[in-house]
Amino acid sequence: MTDPAPGKAADNSPPPNDSSSPAPANGPEEESSLVRRAREGDMSAYDDLVRRYQERIYATIYHMTSNHEDASDLAQESFIKAFQALHSFKGGSSFYTWIYRIAVNKTINFLKQRKNRAQMSLNDLDFNAEHDPDLVALISDKTPRRDVNLAELQEKLNAAMQKLSDHHRLVVTLHDVQGLSHEEIAKIMECNIGTVRSRLFYARQQMQAYLSDYLK
Amino acid sequence: MSNAPEEFEQLRKLLKLKRYEQPPPRFFNEFSGQVIDGIERAASRGSADRFLDNAPWLVRFFRTLERNALVAGSFVTGVCALLIGGIVYSEYVVDQPSGTDSANADFAAKPAEVSGFQFAGTEHVSSSLEPVFSTNSFHGDSLFEQGQPSAKLVSWSVPQ
Numbered sequence: 578m579t580d581p582a583p584g585k586a587a588d589n590s591p592p593p594n595d596s597s598s599p600a601p602a603n604g605p606e607e608e609s610s611l612v613r614r615a616r617e618g619d620m621s622a623y624d625d626l627v628r629r630y631q632e633r634i635y636a637t638i639y640h641m642t643s644n645h646e647d648a649s650d651l652a653q654e655s656f657i658k659a660f661q662a663l664h665s666f667k668g669g670s671s672f673y674t675w676i677y678r679i680a681v682n683k684t685i686n687f688l689k690q691r692k693n694r695a696q697m698s699l700n701d702l703d704f705n706a707e708h709d710p711d712l713v714a715l716i717s718d719k720t721p722r723r724d725v726n727l728a729e730l731q732e733k734l735n736a737a738m739q740k741l742s743d744h745h746r747l748v749v750t751l752h753d754v755q756g757l758s759h760e761e762i763a764k765i766m767e768c769n770i771g772t773v774r775s776r777l778f779y780a781r782q783q784m785q786a787y788l789s790d791y792l793k
Numbered sequence: 794m795s796n797a798p799e800e801f802e803q804l805r806k807l808l809k810l811k812r813y814e815q816p817p818p819r820f821f822n823e824f825s826g827q828v829i830d831g832i833e834r835a836a837s838r839g840s841a842d843r844f845l846d847n848a849p850w851l852v853r854f855f856r857t858l859e860r861n862a863l864v865a866g867s868f869v870t871g872v873c874a875l876l877i878g879g880i881v882y883s884e885y886v887v888d889q890p891s892g893t894d895s896a897n898a899d900f901a902a903k904p905a906e907v908s909g910f911q912f913a914g915t916e917h918v919s920s921s922l923e924p925v926f927s928t929n930s931f932h933g934d935s936l937f938e939q940g941q942p943s944a945k946l947v948s949w950s951v952p953q
Contacts, residue, residue, distance in 0.1 A: 706813035711806035
């Protein structure tokens, strides 16, 4: 059982976008300074904090909802709520873990309310997806029309993720898509590492079963 | 249970596709500005909005009314029925002589000793059990014209 180092992606390939790099860009001192200034009402400091984490927070919510509009709204609400609750942030964990926790709780509450009226609104695939050797290997045997098949694959993948329970989907998102370590996920989900591992295993098994036609 | 990478290697390769899903161009350029605007809007909102923020059930209720005409119609009918019922009931209560009024009249007609109380000043009965304060001064026709409670001198006589 492998466990990537904290802040490192789960596999060795470089992430194609910023949203999957979990480690904060700057040192903790600067982050705490930004938090202190934001708590004193300095909006430019909070703007810096938002810019620092917006892509990761948005991506987490997007992968959970498979809906761009919902993800955009929830990410905004999460940052607004975090600012309003900043006085209660004691610094026991990093701001990064704290804001993640707010976003995750907000998303899970939203998904509980949404339940059966889930509607996917998927983002476009980056142009580089067509050149990813792993993805090319997955589809090249079947058809020469890679773009169409990538789009189809994207839809099937999102549909399979939506079949998972919220907590299982969250673990897959944070670990396999965003590359967070088990420890980081345990902190965000406020559970122990064993729970994270077992949820990850079960979720992968489920996904593998749903997507068996595409994984041969 | 094993989370060995090779066991789910194909799945993990497929999940890499998720990382290529990108929001519309310039989305992140404008995002933080929208957050700051949202914070400023929230700070300037009125107390009614803040009340609704703390009562999500009320917001859900209003949304249900907006979405479902049948529920909205039933709600309005129920409110009207309650209002009309309240008016009719209040009319009925005003017309009927109430039981409490007659009971009060009976009580007023009874001599003071029958009710078990004697007011100091109306009759000279000296007892340590007598109330020191009296409200016996009924002046005028209305109860509202009663005098304020006043202290009375009590004579204490020891029985022989």
